[in-house]
Amino acid sequence: MSLCFIGSLSALVSQHSITPLSLPCRLRIPDKDLTEQTSDVVVPTNMSTAADLLRQGAACSVLYLGSVDTESLTGPQAISKASTAILTPPRSSATNVHFKVSDQGITLTDSQRKVFFRRHYPICSVTYCSADPQDRRWTNPDRTTSKVFGFVARKSGTAAENVCHLFAELDPEQPASAIVNFITKVMLGTQKR
Secondary structure (H helix, E strand, O other): OOOOOOOOHHHHHHHHHHOOOOOOOOOOOOOOOOOOOOOOOOOOOOOOOHHHHHHHOEEEEEEEEEEEEEEOOOOHHHHHHHHHHHHOOOOOOOEEEEEEEEOOEEEEEOOOOOOOOEEEEEHHHEEEEEEOOOOOEEEOOOOOEEEEEEEEEEOOOOOOOEEEEEEEEOOOOOOHHHHHHHHHHHHHHHHHO
16 A cells, blocks of 8 residues: 555545545545536435434533422423522522433433433423523623523423423524424424324
C-alpha cells in the first residue's frame, strides 16, 4: 500500500476517477450537471423522515428544575403552579439531565445521579406539555436566562393524581419550543394509533 498525498479536492476526484483509491466511502462522480433543477427529488437513505424521527425519538440535554404535585390539575394551570413553586426564592439548584422523547414516552437520565438516575414516563401517562404560560425564565449562574417548560404526567398507580416536571433549556440550538413541539407531535401520533 502506498501513501499518496493529493493537494486538492479536484486532484483527489481526478485521481480517483483514473485509479480508484482506498477511501472510507465510495466516491461517485455524477453523470449529469447537479446545478440543473430536477423535478424528481431523491431522499438519501441516510436522511430520516419525520415519521422515522418520531419512531426513533429525539434527545437533548436540559436543566431539570424539579417536580411538583399538582393533584388533579393539568394543562397550563399545572405548568404555572409548578413554575411558581420552583422559581420562587429560595430556589433549588438545577441539574443537567439527558431528555429523550420517543413513541415509548419520555426518559430522563441524570448521569451525575444528583437527584435520580433514570426516570421513564410512558407516553400514555403524559397529559400535557408546554412552555411556562407566563413566560418566566430560569437565571443560570452565568446570568443568562433560559425559557422554562414542563410536562404533566399521571402519578403511577393513580388515575387522577398528576405531577408537573419542570425544565429549562440548556442549549440555544435546542430551544424549549422545539422540545415542546416534538413532545406534542409524539403525543398526537400515539393517540391516532
